Amino acid sequence: MLGDLWRAGSFPKPCRFLVVGKSVTLGIGGVSRRPRILLQPVVAVLSLAAGLFFSHATIAGDEGWSWDHFSASQLLMGEVFTGPVLSGQVLKGHGAKGRVGPNIRRVMEHSRYEHARWGLLAVDLESGRVLQQKSPDAFFAIASNTKLFALAAGLEAFGADHKFRTPVVYDGAIASNGSLDGDLILVAQGDLTMGGRRNPDGTIAYTDFDHTDANAVGGAVLTKPDPLAGLDQLARQIAAAGIKSIAGEVIIDDRLFETIPLRDYFLSPIVINDNLVDLSITPGLPGGPATVDWRPHSVAIEVVSEVITQDTPSEPIGVAAEKVGQVTRITVTGQVATDGLEALLPPVRAFQIGDLPELGEAEQIAEIARFARTLFIEALERAGVRVSADELGPNPRESLPSSDVVAGLPEVAALESAPFSEYAKLILKVSHNLGADLTAMLIGVERGQTNFFLAMSEFGRVLTALGLDPDSFAFADASGSRSFATPRTIVELLRTMGNRFEFDAYVNGLPILGMDGSLAEIQKNSPAVGQVFAKTGTGVMVDATQLRPFLTEKALGGYINQARGRPVAFFVAVENGLVRASIFGDIATELIEISDDLGEISAILWSGRY
Numbered sequence: 001m002l003g004d005l006w007r008a009g010s011f012p013k014p015c016r017f018l019v020v021g022k023s024v025t026l027g028i029g030g031v032s033r034r035p036r037i038l039l040q041p042v043v044a045v046l047s048l049a050a051g052l053f054f055s056h057a058t059i060a061g062d063e064g065w066s067w068d069h070f071s072a073s074q075l076l077m078g079e080v081f082t083g084p085v086l087s088g089q090v091l092k093g094h095g096a097k098g099r100v101g102p103n104i105r106r107v108m109e110h111s112r113y114e115h116a117r118w119g120l121l122a123v124d125l126e127s128g129r130v131l132q133q134k135s136p137d138a139f140f141a142i143a144s145n146t147k148l149f150a151l152a153a154g155l156e157a158f159g160a161d162h163k164f165r166t167p168v169v170y171d172g173a174i175a176s177n178g179s180l181d182g183d184l185i186l187v188a189q190g191d192l193t194m195g196g197r198r199n200p201d202g203t204i205a206y207t208d209f210d211h212t213d214a215n216a217v218g219g220a221v222l223t224k225p226d227p228l229a230g231l232d233q234l235a236r237q238i239a240a241a242g243i244k245s246i247a248g249e250v251i252i253d254d255r256l257f258e259t260i261p262l263r264d265y266f267l268s269p270i271v272i273n274d275n276l277v278d279l280s281i282t283p284g285l286p287g288g289p290a291t292v293d294w295r296p297h298s299v300a301i302e303v304v305s306e307v308i309t310q311d312t313p314s315e316p317i318g319v320a321a322e323k324v325g326q327v328t329r330i331t332v333t334g335q336v337a338t339d340g341l342e343a344l345l346p347p348v349r350a351f352q353i354g355d356l357p358e359l360g361e362a363e364q365i366a367e368i369a370r371f372a373r374t375l376f377i378e379a380l381e382r383a384g385v386r387v388s389a390d391e392l393g394p395n396p397r398e399s400l401p402s403s404d405v406v407a408g409l410p411e412v413a414a415l416e417s418a419p420f421s422e423y424a425k426l427i428l429k430v431s432h433n434l435g436a437d438l439t440a441m442l443i444g445v446e447r448g449q450t451n452f453f454l455a456m457s458e459f460g461r462v463l464t465a466l467g468l469d470p471d472s473f474a475f476a477d478a479s480g481s482r483s484f485a486t487p488r489t490i491v492e493l494l495r496t497m498g499n500r501f502e503f504d505a506y507v508n509g510l511p512i513l514g515m516d517g518s519l520a521e522i523q524k525n526s527p528a529v530g531q532v533f534a535k536t537g538t539g540v541m542v543d544a545t546q547l548r549p550f551l552t553e554k555a556l557g558g559y560i561n562q563a564r565g566r567p568v569a570f571f572v573a574v575e576n577g578l579v580r581a582s583i584f585g586d587i588a589t590e591l592i593e594i595s596d597d598l599g600e601i602s603a604i605l606w607s608g609r610y
Contacts, residue, residue, distance in 0.1 A: 004314040005586060070346060087429040100132050101610025107597050108574075116551075116577045121487035122570040122605050125498055125559065131568065132610055133502075135488045139474075140573040141553035143537030145433045145490065146480035148557060149473070151424050152497050153462040154439040155448060156382035160424070160505035164417040168234055169409035171248075171401065178244030183399070185406060186234070186376055187253045188269035188369075190442050191417045192435050195230020196273050197223055197426070204422040208520040210430035210485060211278050211350050215319070216264075220348040227273035229298050230415050231376050235383035237413035240510050245386040250377050252369040252395050253404055257441055258449040259365045263481055265434050266354050267441060270372045274434055276601040277301055281317065283309040283336045290336045301372040302329045310335045319349050323356055326392040328367075342430070369395040425511035428535055429517030433479035440478035466496050469514060481536055487571045490557050498559075507533050510558050513599060522595050527563075528603035534558025534570075536595065541581070549591070551577035560606050 008236045019174060100108070100120060108118050116192050121136040123129065130136075166189045172182010173396035197205045205223035214220035226232070256269035266275060273296055280293045290307040302324070307317065313335035330351050354367035370393075377391040400406065417423075427435035437452070443454020443462060464470045472489035476482035497506045511517030514529035518536040523529065537555035542548075574597075604610060 010294050050591065065162055087165045097359055101604075102603045104132060104601055104610055107600050107604070110597065111576070112578050112580070112594070113574060114578065117575045119487045119573045120571070120601070121491045122560075122568055122572075123491050124566040125495060125569045128495065132605065133487075136491075139486055140555070141485045141575055142480065142483050142485050142490070142555045142557075142573060143553050143556045144433075144436075144480040145535050145537040145555045145571070145573075146475055146478060146483040146489065147428055147431065148493060148535050149475070149485075150436040150439050150459070151428055151457055151506060152466065152493055153422065153478070155424065155497075155502035155505055156462055156466060156500075157443045158420050160419060160502050161420040164189050166191050166230075166234075166415040166417075167411050168238060168413040169406060169411050170243075171406075171409055174243060178242050180243050180246045180248065182413075183248040183251055183570060184238070184243075184246050184380075185251045185253050185400065185409070186270075186372075187406060188256055188372075190256055190269050190438055190445070191230075191273075191415070191430075192271055192274075192423055192426070192438055193230070194270075194272055195233055195415055196227035197225055198229060198418065199225060200603055202422075204418050204426050206426050206430050206517075208430070208517060209278060210432065211348060212265075212274055212430070212432060212434065214278070214348045214350040218347070218595065220350075222278055222295075223346060224268065227278075228375060228379060229239045231272070231379040232382065234413045234415050235376075235379040235385065237383050238380065239383040241412045243385055243412065245388070246380070247388050249379070249396050249399065250373060250387055250388050251397065251400060252373045252376070253400055253403075253406060254369045254372075254395075254397065255400070257445055257455070258452070259368060260452055261361065261364070262433055262452065262477065263433060263479065265352055266368050267434070267437050268365075268368045270369055271434070271438070272296070272372050272375055275353045275368055275371070277303075277330060277353065279303065279319065279330070279332055279349045279351065280333065280346045281305075281307055281349070282346045282539075283338050285309060286311050286338050292332050293469040294330070296375060298371075298375055298378060300327060300371055302327050304329060304331045306331060306333045308335050309338050311338050311563040313337050317347060317349055317350050321351055322358060322478065328353075328356065328371075366394065369397065379388055418444050421505035421509070428509040429511050431536065432557075433481075436479040437477050463493075468493060468496075487573065490571040491569050494557065494571075498567075498569070507559055509536055513537065515604060519599065521592065522599035523603050526599070526603045528560075528606035531561045531606050532558065532599075532602045533565075534602060535562075536598075537573075538576050538595070540591070549579040551575075551579050551591075551594060554594055554598060556592055556602060560602060562606055562608055564608050568605060570602065570605055572598055574598070 031248045040475050097549055114443055117139045118134055119138060120132055120134040122131040146404060166268050168184065168186050170180055170182055172180055172183050172306060174180050193204060199205050207217045207221040207223055211219055211222055213222045252270050254269045259266055259268040278295045282291045284290050288309050290305060290309050292303055292305040292307065294303050315335045317334035320328065321328055323400045336347060354364040356364060373395045376392050380387055415509055423435060426432055440459040441452055441455045444458045447458045449455045449458055468489055473485040510533040511519035512530055513519045513522060513527060513532035514524040534556050535558055539553035541552050543550040552571065553575050555573040560568040562568050577594060
């Protein structure tokens with residue numbers, strides 16, 4: 001049984017749903033997806049009749065198909081369930097909107113949701129029968145639940161074991177004294193981490209609160225690996241190959257796709273430390289200055305701290321930057337608290353490379369490769385390779401030969417990434433926006449597209465090839481800035497992924513209730529801790545009329561290993577919820593309470609006591 005495998009900790013083989021007329025059974029392993037006759041016709045008819053007879057009392061009204069509808073036929077036929085189930089599709093039942101049980105209604109009817117709209121669909125993963133539903137066919141804003149689609153498409157396109165390989169080639173000749181008379185070229189391949197999050201065991205490091213959300217959410221905790229480790233590894237390979245000096249240029253070939261500004265970052269083929277500078281702020285004595293450390297250290301970055309330590313801070317920490325000559329000067333302002341927690345876990349802020357308002361968009365984009373080039377030159381020098389080129393100079397992309405010529409140049413080093421399954425964990429558990437959009441972009445590259453919006457079209461084709469109705473979702477990007485889908489199509493996606501060899505990588509990438517990722521602090525005392533594997537999503541705007549945040553959307557979707565041993569796919573969303581806190585008050589606490597409400601609904605679904 002699927003639930004037994006789940007409790008054992010993995011799904012070693014895909015589960016495929018096989019159709020007999022209007023009945024469905026479960027096959028484990030390499031079973032064909034094509035319909036097969038599993039029962040004699042007379043047995044199938046008896047099963048259907050028994051199911052309809054025993055379910056008569058439960059299908060009236062708009063409750064939809066219930067547990068009881070299937071329990072009678074399950075007793076009679078073991079693993080054969082009756083009802084209008086199509087292969088891989090979620091049972092629609094009789095009610096367009098459906099109803100939810102009193103325990104779930106209690107959460108939905110909290111005063112903060114007085115004017116809100118809810119959507120819910122929970123389905124038995126094996127049979128497709130509906131457990132609870134509310135507006136399952138209406139569009140909802142789903143925020144970062146879009147990443148469920150992004151990683152499903154990424155696993156379908158690349159596979160869980162796919163590794164990104166970033167080569168370094170040279171255009172010229174290496175003299176007997178180790179001097180490269182020519183250019184050294186790092187050919188960016190869209191590796192999200194470039195070795196900068198690699199743990200000693202080969203896994204990718206992440207924390208429950210990632211530095212990519214340091215400014216928007218706060219509470220970020222930096223990972224331990226050196227963000228420059230991948231560049232250092234390449235530099236050591238180059239030195240080991242006998243290159244002692246480079247007379248020509250060092251160039252980042254970032255032509256894999258077009259670098260563009262997207263959301264609050266730049267989507268680019270070269271990514272070092274998420275193209276961020278991390279700023280760690282340590283308080284001093286009350287009334288005195290705080291100190292700011294940063295990473296990665298580079299001659300290209302200068303940091304100025306104007307942060308003051310106060311017992312009760314009244315000014316938020318701010319980050320601003322300007323270009324001074326060829327150096328980016330980052331100024332950190334505001335106040336930091338003196339309490340012990342701040343000293344033990346210094347506040348972290350981040351600066352996005354290229355976020356320089358005085359520059360035009362093209363110049364801002366150019367800063368990404370320029371910074372990566374400087375970091376690469378510094379890594380070469382640490383490895384003992386002398387570089388003649390100006391380490392602070394622009395990235396001379398225009399001097400590159402054609403991509404076809406570069407592809408044929410001799411290789412002197414290469415960096416191989418962790419498997420894509422590790423990237424799935426990073427993107428899903430911390431809701432890594434850049435990683436999700438990069439996944440969609442790379443799907444486009446695989447299909448010959450170098451423009452992000454054309455790549456999104458290819459991303460959509462992968463989703464429809466997975467069997468999803470293209471009229472049931474609409475995405476501006478792959479990370480969730482403006483994304484809409486029906487609860488039914490999300491649950492259908494979840495069920496489809498349960499039917500594929502990549503399911504282990506998919507479900508293992510999801511945050512776990514009360515344990516890690518964006519669900520680490522949710523429902524920590526619930527008996528459902530460790531039994532809900534789900535992606536979060538949040539959208540908040542500022543209500544300027546009342547100086548308060550306003551919850552535009554909150555969503556949670558994924559899998560539940562139910563208390564009764566049944567695996568469940570679910571999605572729940574709420575739109576237009578009031579947040580009573582002032583934007584100057586404790587916003588985070590109330591937003592966590594809202595997250596906990598959705599977590600509580602998942603815990604109720606886990607219990608089966610709706």
